[in-house]
Amino acid sequence: MSDSWYDELDGLGVAAAIRRGDVSATEAVDAAILRIEALNPLVNAVVADRFDAAREEAAAPLGDGPFAGVPYLVKSLGADVAGLPTSRGSRLWADDIATADSLAVARARAAGVIVLGMTNTPELGKNGSTEPVFHGPTRNPYDLGRSAGGSSGGSAAAVAAGMVPIAHGNDGGGSIRIPAAACGLFGLKPSRGRVPHAPALDAFAYPVACTHALTRTVRDSAALLDAVAGPAPGAPYVVAEAPRPFSAEVGAAPGRRRLAFTTVTARGVTADDDLVDAVTRIARVCGEELGFDVVEASVSYDVEATNAALAAVMQVNVVAAVDARLAALGRELVDDDLEPFTHLLYERGRSMSGTDVVRALQELERTGRAVAPFFDAHDLLLTPTLAVRVPELGWADTSRPETMVHASAFSAFTGLFNTTGHPAMSVPAGLDVNGLPIGVQFAADIGSESLLVRVASALEAAAPWPTAPVIPPR
Secondary structure, eight states: OOOHHHHHOOHHHHHHHHHHTSSOHHHHHHHHHHHHHHHHHHHOOEEEEOHHHHHHHHHSOOOOOTTTTOEEEEESSSOOOTTSBOOTTOGGGTTOBOSSOOHHHHHHHHTTOEEEEEEOOOGGGOSSSOOOTTTOOOEETTEEEEEOOSSSHHHHHHHHTTSOSEEEEEESSSTTHHHHHHHTOEEEEOOTTSSOOTTOOOTTHHHHSEEEEEESSHHHHHHHHHHHOSOOTTOSOOOOOOSSOGGGGTTOOOOSOEEEEOOBOTTSOBOOHHHHHHHHHHHHHHHHTSOOEEEEOOOOOOHHHHHHHHHHHHHHHHHHHHHHHHHHHTSOOOTTSSOHHHHHHHHHHHTOOHHHHHHHHHHHHHHHHHHTTHHHHOSEEEEESSSSOOOBTTSSOTTSGGGGGGGHHHHTTTTHHHHHOOOEEEEEEEEOTTSOEEEEEEEESTTOHHHHHHHHHHHHHHSOOOOSOOOOOO
């Protein structure tokens, strides 16, 4: 806890200090391990570790990647680290030990990160709060009684608490942006097809979900995206390559842009007052300091049909995942394999026909067509990231499915852009009345991560947010 240099540097800063010889990679890894051992009993972010292997890698010759020697954590869902369990927050996958790295993990390692372990996630990612029965809840470093968001909540809490400067996440309905907002971090969901999920096969579930990271600074996010982006061979979805590296967009002027903003969900519910105030303030900064043309406008689409289609796709993918796992184990499902909410999704999915699935996929495609013209008329859409202030743990509890009616408030603003494939980011925007972080979301046209990085970087200068770790009270 005494390594103040580790708290003061972002990921690129740690790598630069190592290159200069100010610190060693071993010192960086030891600082991360010390922080994890001190704080993980409080926040419960890390659920598996490889500390000895990480120390060996830090002591070996480093490559010349932009993150050489930087400690890193990987979410235990949608990504594999060789030798560690990809538990998916579930008892059913408790001993599912990966034999190889996922492609995005391998690319991050090629950029120099040193993986220390895996982070907590709700079971199969099916909650906007990270509270699995198997691993227990991840707690927000700002307030240990509050949610860290989900489903990349373990990664977000780890970065916010200073365990690591950057951590892997993925986003299937807001699962990078939601915990970024809850923990005061920058979180970018790339366009569909930007970062590969290989070698996993998840049908439509992963084109809805996108892989990237939770960071404290924009430049870390941009540099890591440069490292992991690019299609895998045979990828079913490919987005046009950016004209230049994303890291080159940091500090570049975004230009005069057409910004629309709204604080009302697609169902007509206005976000909590302090979240509305944050959006209004950031819209004013964009207009007065960045020179954007700002109007109040929102996207129009059939929200009920879209949500029903998303639910259907989610349910049938739960069936596919669970049945494949049971086949690998050579046994039937037993009562304590799944949490009650996941089991409910499984049972609903089992009743679906192939025709039901095709119609759901067609409805999601219809939604994308309905939303696309909005980004012909506007370059950016600004909204709250969450519709409500960061809630207490238990507010959406998958062990009590009746509470999951609350879960839609987590993704009311974020989920649409998983359906359509548009890139979107959560940018820190102050604290709410409870002292918990507020995030605001920007979405842009497909393939426009470069614009988002420019805007985020400009806001990082015009409306800066704190980047120092938050050490929770003991």
